[in-house]
Amino acid sequence: MSELPVGERLLALLRTDDALAARGQFVTATVLVESGAEQWLITITRGRVTAIAAGPFVMPAWTFALRSDEDAWQRFWSAPPVPGYHDLFALLRRKRLRIEGDLHPLMSNLLYFKDLLALPVEAR
Amino acid sequence: MKTSVEAVTGRYLHVGIGGAEHRVYVEEAGAGVPLLCLHTAGADSRQFRGVLNDEAVTSRFRVIAFDLPWHGKSSPPAGWYETRYQLSAAAYQDTVLAVAGVLDLDRPVVMGCSIGGRLVLYLAARHPDRVGGVIGLQTGGHVEPYYDTQWLNRPDVHGGLVCAGIVSGLIGPSAPGADRWETLWHYMQGGPGVFQGDLYFYKVDGDARGLLAEIDTARCPVFLLTGEFDYSCTPDDTLAIQRAVPGAHAQVMPGLGHFPMSEDYQRFRSHLLPVLDQVLAGRDERGVPA
Numbered sequence: 001m002s003e004l005p006v007g008e009r010l011l012a013l014l015r016t017d018d019a020l021a022a023r024g025q026f027v028t029a030t031v032l033v034e035s036g037a038e039q040w041l042i043t044i045t046r047g048r049v050t051a052i053a054a055g056p057f058v059m060p061a062w063t064f065a066l067r068s069d070e071d072a073w074q075r076f077w078s079a080p081p082v083p084g085y086h087d088l089f090a091l092l093r094r095k096r097l098r099i100e101g102d103l104h105p106l107m108s109n110l111l112y113f114k115d116l117l118a119l120p121v122e123a124r
Numbered sequence: 125m126k127t128s129v130e131a132v133t134g135r136y137l138h139v140g141i142g143g144a145e146h147r148v149y150v151e152e153a154g155a156g157v158p159l160l161c162l163h164t165a166g167a168d169s170r171q172f173r174g175v176l177n178d179e180a181v182t183s184r185f186r187v188i189a190f191d192l193p194w195h196g197k198s199s200p201p202a203g204w205y206e207t208r209y210q211l212s213a214a215a216y217q218d219t220v221l222a223v224a225g226v227l228d229l230d231r232p233v234v235m236g237c238s239i240g241g242r243l244v245l246y247l248a249a250r251h252p253d254r255v256g257g258v259i260g261l262q263t264g265g266h267v268e269p270y271y272d273t274q275w276l277n278r279p280d281v282h283g284g285l286v287c288a289g290i291v292s293g294l295i296g297p298s299a300p301g302a303d304r305w306e307t308l309w310h311y312m313q314g315g316p317g318v319f320q321g322d323l324y325f326y327k328v329d330g331d332a333r334g335l336l337a338e339i340d341t342a343r344c345p346v347f348l349l350t351g352e353f354d355y356s357c358t359p360d361d362t363l364a365i366q367r368a369v370p371g372a373h374a375q376v377m378p379g380l381g382h383f384p385m386s387e388d389y390q391r392f393r394s395h396l397l398p399v400l401d402q403v404l405a406g407r408d409e410r411g412v413p414a
């Protein structure tokens with residue numbers, strides 16, 4: 001099984017299409033994505049991902065963080081989907097994801113963020 | 125485009141529940157053994173549109189689905205703005221039995237999903253002579269909170285969007301798009317705090333694990349169907365009920381999620397119809413009138 005590393009998978013977020021960007025038009029935030037010891041900062045401007053920076057970071061600043069591990073992210077993005085790993089809240093329920101920081105942008109745009117974070121599924 | 129009129133009819137009942145008068149919306153179709161359907165938390169009876177329009181069911185069952193008070197087209201009680209809605213196990217049982225009473229249903233088969241799937245355990249344990257069997261969809265004994273439900277009801281977060289966002293992943297990934305988004309639309313239309321208030325039963329007041337030993341499947345048959353993609357009530361949760369309730373039937377439904385009757389009725393009915401056959405056969409054996 002050839003699995004792209006998490007960092008390469010995340011590049012799919014740069015392909016936010018117009019429809020998804022329109023749904024996220026009120027989202028301007030920086031999201032920290034963590035996979036084990038690795039981290040990325042995803043910059044979102046008015047619903048569009050405008051930059052992805054790979055760590056390590058000295059003083060990262062972010063709105064909220066999604067912390068998980070390589071195995072869980074790979075299952076999360078696998079096709080066909082794996083029951084119990086196919087949604088951010090499925091990972092939460094399994095205690096395989098920790099969400100930290102200012103959750104207001106996430107919770108008030110939850111469908112948007114779920115679809116954004118699912119973009120790497122199609123990248124395989 | 126082809127036009128048609130469904131055989132489903134809607135009516136309003138006036139019924140006293142917990143000392144308050146309620147106006148409750150009820151839909152039904154078909155004739156035969158009463159099959160009373162209970163929707164999930166934060167949604168309404170539209171979830172049963174597939175069952176209500178399935179002739180293989182309505183030719184043998186009088187299918188009835190109602191909106192819980194505060195949900196769908198049922199009103200909240202007078203003075204609702206001075207109260208906080210919280211569904212208790214007692215109030216939920218009272219509501220279902222009151223609706224069955226007003227409609228004069230003789231030992232209906234009760235099919236509930238999620239909170240409804242939990243409630244049928246209460247009916248089987250506490251009111252086995254008032255029901256003619258139960259079908260639990262997405263039934264578990266208890267769910268530990270895994271997210272903060274305060275997000276579901278605060279003025280600075282769109283309630284409809286966040287409720288739909290919370291449940292979207294509970295739908296099986298291969299569900300048809302139209303039914304996926306119809307299911308989410310029901311969530312987007314819920315009143316403020318209603319989904320959250322239902323979850324009080326689901327996660328706090330309605331822990332059914334202690335009831336299981338009281339269930340006698342010879343008096344009230346128990347059938348459980350659970351979609352494999354449900355991470356709220358997981359297949360393991362349902363199989364734990366089956367192990368604890370001798371005689372309970374349980375089946376995991378591949379590909380389906382938390383809303384089988386609404387997200388993908390065609391896939392669901394292949395599991396439901398054999399269960400309904402068993403329900404009818406069992407009623408004959410026990411001499412319950414059809």
